[in-house]
Structure formats: C-alpha cells, structure tokens
Amino acid sequence: MLNLFLTFLFLIYNEKLWTNYLACDTFLNITGDERMIYVGIKNGVLLFDAKKIEYLKSLTKLDGILENLKLIAYDRELNSLWLLDDSSNLMNYSPFTKKKEIFKLNINPQAIGVGKQFLYFLVNEDTFKWDKKKRKLLKIEKTDDTSLFWYGKKKKYLVKDFIFLTPYYYLDENLNKYYYREVFVSKRNLWVSADDYGILVFDLTVKNLVKVFPFNSxxxxxxxxxxxxxxxxxxxxxxxxxxxxxxxxxxxxxxxxxxxxxxxxxxxxxxxxxxxxxxxxxxxxxxxxxxxxxxxxxxxxxxxxxxxxxxxxxxxxxxxxxxxxxxxxxxxxxxxxxxxxxxxxxxxxxxxxxxxxxxxxxxxxxxxxxxxxxxxxxxxxxxxxxxxxxxxxxxxxxxxxxxxxxxxxxxxxxxxxxxxxxxxxxxxxxxxxxxxxxxxxxxxxxxxxxxxxxxxxxxxxxxxxxxxxxxxxx
CATH class of the missing domain: 2.130.10.10 (YVTN repeat-like/Quinoprotein amine dehydrogenase)
Structure with a gap:
C-alpha cells in the first residue's frame, strides 16, 4: 500500500550554513585593499582574506547582488563594492551588512574609476563623472582626481608591469598554458587571475608563488x-x-x-x-x-x-x-x-x-x-x-x-x-x-x-x- 506523508519547507537562506566553490572560466577583475580581496566573476564575487591568504566565501544572487556582472570595484571611502552588470545597472553593496542601492545608468561603461567623492566611467573615448551623494552624471573632458583607482578597460595594474610573470601564463605539470588576465597588489602580495585555472598569489618580495586557488570550470x-x-x-x-x-x-x-x-x-x-x-x-x-x-x-x-x-x-x-x-x-x-x-x-x-x-x-x-x-x-x-x-x-x-x-x-x-x-x-x-x-x-x-x-x-x-x-x- 502506498503511503502519504506530511511535507513542508523548513529553511530560509542562511549563508552561515553554506560554503560554495563557484565554477569559473573567465575572471572579470580583482579589487580590494590590504585586508580583503574581491574577485569578480560572471555570476558572483569571491572573497579572500588578504592577510591570511585564505578563501572566505562567495557572494551570489542569493546574497542580493546583481547577476551577469561586468565589473566590480572596491570603494575605500564607503567600505563597499560597486557592481556593474551587462544591462548597465550599478549597485553599491556592502559584503558584511548586505546593505545595497541600485541605480540605472544611461551609458554603457567599459571601465570604472573610484575616487573619494566621485565615480568615473569610461565609455569608448568619453569620460563621465558621477557624484556619489547627489547621484548626478556629467560628461567631462579630463579627470584631475589624484585618488582615482581604475578597473576594467582602463586599469591601474597591468600584467606586463610585473616582469617576473613572464611569459605571462601559468604552465601546469601537464604543460597546459593558462594566460594571466588581471593583477592586483595588496601590500607585499600580488593577486593574479588565470582564466580557467584559478587565482594565484605571488610574494612580491621574493617573486615566488605562494598559493593557488583553483576556481575553474x-x-x-x-x-x-x-x-x-x-x-x-x-x-x-x-x-x-x-x-x-x-x-x-x-x-x-x-x-x-x-x-x-x-x-x-x-x-x-x-x-x-x-x-x-x-x-x-x-x-x-x-x-x-x-x-x-x-x-x-x-x-x-x-x-x-x-x-x-x-x-x-x-x-x-x-x-x-x-x-x-x-x-x-x-x-x-x-x-x-x-x-x-x-x-x-x-x-x-x-x-x-x-x-x-x-x-x-x-x-x-x-x-x-x-x-x-x-x-x-x-x-x-x-x-x-x-x-x-x-x-x-x-x-x-x-x-x-x-x-x-x-x-x-x-x-x-x-x-x-x-x-x-x-x-x-x-x-x-x-x-x-x-x-x-x-x-x-x-x-x-x-x-x-x-x-x-x-x-x-x-x-x-x-x-x-x-x-x-x-x-x-x-
């Protein structure tokens, strides 16, 4: 005889119960400071402890962030992330409080610059300035902001700036090549992304590889x-x-x-x-x-x-x-x-x-x-x-x-x-x-x-x- 049993849903999302290792074949960019490193991928953000060089967790749509990300940028003044998706939606998101704001841009940026008071966007050859408080977007001729930190098409750190990374790809034990895409400096360490291989961390003092985090497809x-x-x-x-x-x-x-x-x-x-x-x-x-x-x-x-x-x-x-x-x-x-x-x-x-x-x-x-x-x-x-x-x-x-x-x-x-x-x-x-x-x-x-x-x-x-x-x- 067939039996029927009581069924019900018993949980709501609690990030403390989950650990996720996200598959990734292409990394967007790396951002952060001397404490935290954030790595952007298409449908999430990977969080690392910069001092201990440890993976902490990932952020996904379940945490309230945008999907189909295009760029991410850390804001030191606000201690939060700026997230830009493929539809030109811009989100300011705090990874720790999950407080967020979403704005719709009428431009399609290829790069984001983060300053103390303004965000800057590069659209083809044009530059736009966006006031963080007034939420106003203006086209400008040039930027004089000395606090500016660029991500995307225009960026502060380039792979070729670090000669010891030559020939600019990682060669595994099976002689497969994984080309470096993005780099980011956090104190004495260099964080490097290699598409479809993972995140590599190098010691800038002795120029050696410290750890590899294999986030790949x-x-x-x-x-x-x-x-x-x-x-x-x-x-x-x-x-x-x-x-x-x-x-x-x-x-x-x-x-x-x-x-x-x-x-x-x-x-x-x-x-x-x-x-x-x-x-x-x-x-x-x-x-x-x-x-x-x-x-x-x-x-x-x-x-x-x-x-x-x-x-x-x-x-x-x-x-x-x-x-x-x-x-x-x-x-x-x-x-x-x-x-x-x-x-x-x-x-x-x-x-x-x-x-x-x-x-x-x-x-x-x-x-x-x-x-x-x-x-x-x-x-x-x-x-x-x-x-x-x-x-x-x-x-x-x-x-x-x-x-x-x-x-x-x-x-x-x-x-x-x-x-x-x-x-x-x-x-x-x-x-x-x-x-x-x-x-x-x-x-x-x-x-x-x-x-x-x-x-x-x-x-x-x-x-x-x-x-x-x-x-x-x-």
Missing part, C-alpha cells in the same frame, strides 16, 4: 563523489580531484587514456587511479578498501587480495552498483542483482515487488533496512516486508538516482531540489533554491564530516548538516 563538471581511503574524490568527465580541508590543497588529476600520469610516485598508493588511463570508467563505487566500477558495459570488482579485478557480466544496462556486506548490489533497468563476491556467484532473491523490474536506480542500507530508489520514490525492505514511499513531487516519472544518509535522514535529489526523509517520523523536508541551493542541475551528493557535498553546474557546495538537524528538531 572543472568544478562545474563533477558528476560523481567517491569516498576512498579517507579521502573524498570528485570525478568528472575529464578530471579527478583529490580533495583536502582547504581548496588550495586540492589536487587536480586529468583523465587521459594516452598517458600514464597516474603512475607518478605520489599517486601510486591510489591504485584505482590506474583504471582511468586504461579504460573509460562510467561509474565507480567503493566500501572501505573494496572498489567496483563499470567500464564498457562490464562490471569490475577490485578486492584487496586480488591483483586483477573480477569481471561480472550482466545481460542488461547497469544503472548503479553498491556494496552490502559481502555482496555487490547491481541495479539495472530490469531489477536488481545480488552478487556474492566471496563465493563468486549470484544470490537468488525472488521475493520483491514487480515494480522493481521496471528499474532500480539507487540503493542504501541503514541499520539492516534497505532503501531502493525507483521512479518517483523508493521501496523500503525491512524484516521481510516491502513498503513503497512516494516522493511529494509533481513528476513521478523522475528516477531517484542518489541515496545518501545522515543520522536518521535519507537524502536524495530530484532535478534542482534536495529532499530529506526522516526515517523515524516519516516526514519530508526540502532544500531548494530559496534556501541557498545553487545550480539548476544537481549531479551528485555525498556526506562527509557532517557536511552534505553537492555538485552542480555552477560548482561545488557544502551544507552544514549539524545545523540542519538542530533546526528540524525545533
């Missing part, structure tokens, strides 16, 4: 999250990322089938990396030191005591694979299979609902209770009894392709929302855009260290699950 192409050997790995179509506590410590590894880059000494301990240059891997799952993956429609199982993987053939398309004790659970479009890898044989499991033969897409076991994701919901198997849970969504043809857990909560995703299911009280809770969820397409979920990892086309987000459960209990 790869972050928006992560389709799977895998926990393996105490590390969280992010898997995309063309890159693997070994994560760490700080983003500047993350290790980006290109997936190449023609080179043996993974045999480098520092990566040999991660045996599964060898898979990626031998055959294309479409799916990967693991449990402790056990590893299973799908390549070219076949399933391969790595066991600690075996030098070669066990090959498992299934006569239908495999949707997902998961571990359960000494068994590999194989989910397909025609049901699920249980493979006993210790005895190398399939187990007979006949007592299950016929609907499961229409496709099983995800699986998780919590305290000996099975949850199997199907279209529009999931089946629960407990004490030899089956029960179906229907998700409170409009389109029940949507498959449940991800199931993860945190304490008593089962977590899944459907399109651009995340759904929490309280397995004890049998209640649903939603996490949507208005709650702080970025991205229109959620690719993958994982839980690690009380954080929910979320990958989507706009980057990677982390949600504080400890705060979440406290709020739900209230």
């Amino acid at each position: 790869i972050l928006g192409r992560i389709k799977k999250i895998v926990k393996f050997q105490k590390n969280v790995w992010l898997i995309g179509d063309d890159y693997l990322i070994k994560t760490a506590d700080k983003i500047w410590q993350w290790q980006f590894i290109p997936i190449s089938f023609s080179t043996k880059i993974y045999e480098k000494e520092n990566l040999l301990k991660y045996k599964f990396l060898e898979l990626f240059y031998k055959k294309p891997v479409t799916l990967l799952t693991n449990s402790q030191d056990l590893l299973a993956y799908i390549s070219e429609d076949n399933i391969y199982l790595f066991l600690p005591d075996y030098s070669k993987p066990i090959e498992i053939r299934i006569p239908t398309f495999v949707e997902n694979i998961s571990f359960l004790n000494d068994t590999l659970v194989i989910l397909t479009q025609e049901g699920f299979y249980l493979f006993d890898y210790k005895n190398n044989n399939f187990l007979n499991f006949l007592n299950y609902p016929q609907e499961l033969k229409l496709g099983v897409f995800s699986f998780i076991s919590l305290k000996n209770v099975w949850y199997l994701g199907v279209r529009g919901g999931f089946w629960i198997y407990n004490d030899n009894k089956w029960e179906k849970i229907i998700l409170p969504i409009n389109d029940l043809s949507e498959p449940v392709k991800e199931l993860v857990s945190f304490n008593k909560y089962l977590i899944t995703k459907i399109k651009n929302q995340i759904i929490f299911f309280d397995t004890k009280r049998q209640l649903f809770f939603f996490l949507k855009k208005e709650d702080g969820l970025l991205g229109d397409n959620i690719y993958s979920l994982a839980v690690d260290n009380n954080k929910l990892w979320i990958t989507h086309e706009k980057g990677i987000s982390f949600f504080d699950l400890t705060s979440l459960t406290k709020r739900i209990k209230k």
Whole structure:
C-alpha cells in the first residue's frame, strides 16, 4: 500500500550554513585593499582574506547582488563594492551588512574609476563623472582626481608591469598554458587571475608563488563523489580531484587514456587511479578498501587480495552498483542483482515487488533496512516486508538516482531540489533554491564530516548538516 506523508519547507537562506566553490572560466577583475580581496566573476564575487591568504566565501544572487556582472570595484571611502552588470545597472553593496542601492545608468561603461567623492566611467573615448551623494552624471573632458583607482578597460595594474610573470601564463605539470588576465597588489602580495585555472598569489618580495586557488570550470563538471581511503574524490568527465580541508590543497588529476600520469610516485598508493588511463570508467563505487566500477558495459570488482579485478557480466544496462556486506548490489533497468563476491556467484532473491523490474536506480542500507530508489520514490525492505514511499513531487516519472544518509535522514535529489526523509517520523523536508541551493542541475551528493557535498553546474557546495538537524528538531 502506498503511503502519504506530511511535507513542508523548513529553511530560509542562511549563508552561515553554506560554503560554495563557484565554477569559473573567465575572471572579470580583482579589487580590494590590504585586508580583503574581491574577485569578480560572471555570476558572483569571491572573497579572500588578504592577510591570511585564505578563501572566505562567495557572494551570489542569493546574497542580493546583481547577476551577469561586468565589473566590480572596491570603494575605500564607503567600505563597499560597486557592481556593474551587462544591462548597465550599478549597485553599491556592502559584503558584511548586505546593505545595497541600485541605480540605472544611461551609458554603457567599459571601465570604472573610484575616487573619494566621485565615480568615473569610461565609455569608448568619453569620460563621465558621477557624484556619489547627489547621484548626478556629467560628461567631462579630463579627470584631475589624484585618488582615482581604475578597473576594467582602463586599469591601474597591468600584467606586463610585473616582469617576473613572464611569459605571462601559468604552465601546469601537464604543460597546459593558462594566460594571466588581471593583477592586483595588496601590500607585499600580488593577486593574479588565470582564466580557467584559478587565482594565484605571488610574494612580491621574493617573486615566488605562494598559493593557488583553483576556481575553474572543472568544478562545474563533477558528476560523481567517491569516498576512498579517507579521502573524498570528485570525478568528472575529464578530471579527478583529490580533495583536502582547504581548496588550495586540492589536487587536480586529468583523465587521459594516452598517458600514464597516474603512475607518478605520489599517486601510486591510489591504485584505482590506474583504471582511468586504461579504460573509460562510467561509474565507480567503493566500501572501505573494496572498489567496483563499470567500464564498457562490464562490471569490475577490485578486492584487496586480488591483483586483477573480477569481471561480472550482466545481460542488461547497469544503472548503479553498491556494496552490502559481502555482496555487490547491481541495479539495472530490469531489477536488481545480488552478487556474492566471496563465493563468486549470484544470490537468488525472488521475493520483491514487480515494480522493481521496471528499474532500480539507487540503493542504501541503514541499520539492516534497505532503501531502493525507483521512479518517483523508493521501496523500503525491512524484516521481510516491502513498503513503497512516494516522493511529494509533481513528476513521478523522475528516477531517484542518489541515496545518501545522515543520522536518521535519507537524502536524495530530484532535478534542482534536495529532499530529506526522516526515517523515524516519516516526514519530508526540502532544500531548494530559496534556501541557498545553487545550480539548476544537481549531479551528485555525498556526506562527509557532517557536511552534505553537492555538485552542480555552477560548482561545488557544502551544507552544514549539524545545523540542519538542530533546526528540524525545533
């Protein structure tokens, strides 16, 4: 019998619960002072602590800023940001109080100059002056403001002003070139943007590279999250990322089938990396030191005591694979299979609902209770009894392709929302855009260290699950 459960929205946006690493292929400009650095990208602003050289957070439309940004400029007098978008909307925004004002300009500036009393705009060869208090725009012949700091087409700092950056691109270990676009000086450090690579920080005294913050387009192409050997790995179509506590410590590894880059000494301990240059891997799952993956429609199982993987053939398309004790659970479009890898044989499991033969897409076991994701919901198997849970969504043809857990909560995703299911009280809770969820397409979920990892086309987000459960209990 199908069950219906109470559903409701439980949160409003709270920036303290979120950490976002935004994907970016082109940087607009860098601004700030000796305390803070602000990096503009198309749909947000990255904030850094200039003294500690640490990433702090990002600002997006959820924080009230404009979208489709064109330029950003820091105002020392007001301790705020000037944001200009593609439609010539100008916003004055305080990153700390979120106080803002929006103005519509009847010009299309290519550069912004920030002075004590005035803003200046460069439009082709013409210059305009805008009084910050009176909000009046005047065309002028020249500027005599000695406090002026330009951003955009006309700028104070140029990449070629710093000879030690020659040949003006960053060359990674795979000999890929990433050209420098913008530079900004903050005391003894030089902040540099390299398109589709990230933000680099150089020490101007000794002229050496201090840190790299890899904000690039790869972050928006992560389709799977895998926990393996105490590390969280992010898997995309063309890159693997070994994560760490700080983003500047993350290790980006290109997936190449023609080179043996993974045999480098520092990566040999991660045996599964060898898979990626031998055959294309479409799916990967693991449990402790056990590893299973799908390549070219076949399933391969790595066991600690075996030098070669066990090959498992299934006569239908495999949707997902998961571990359960000494068994590999194989989910397909025609049901699920249980493979006993210790005895190398399939187990007979006949007592299950016929609907499961229409496709099983995800699986998780919590305290000996099975949850199997199907279209529009999931089946629960407990004490030899089956029960179906229907998700409170409009389109029940949507498959449940991800199931993860945190304490008593089962977590899944459907399109651009995340759904929490309280397995004890049998209640649903939603996490949507208005709650702080970025991205229109959620690719993958994982839980690690009380954080929910979320990958989507706009980057990677982390949600504080400890705060979440406290709020739900209230």
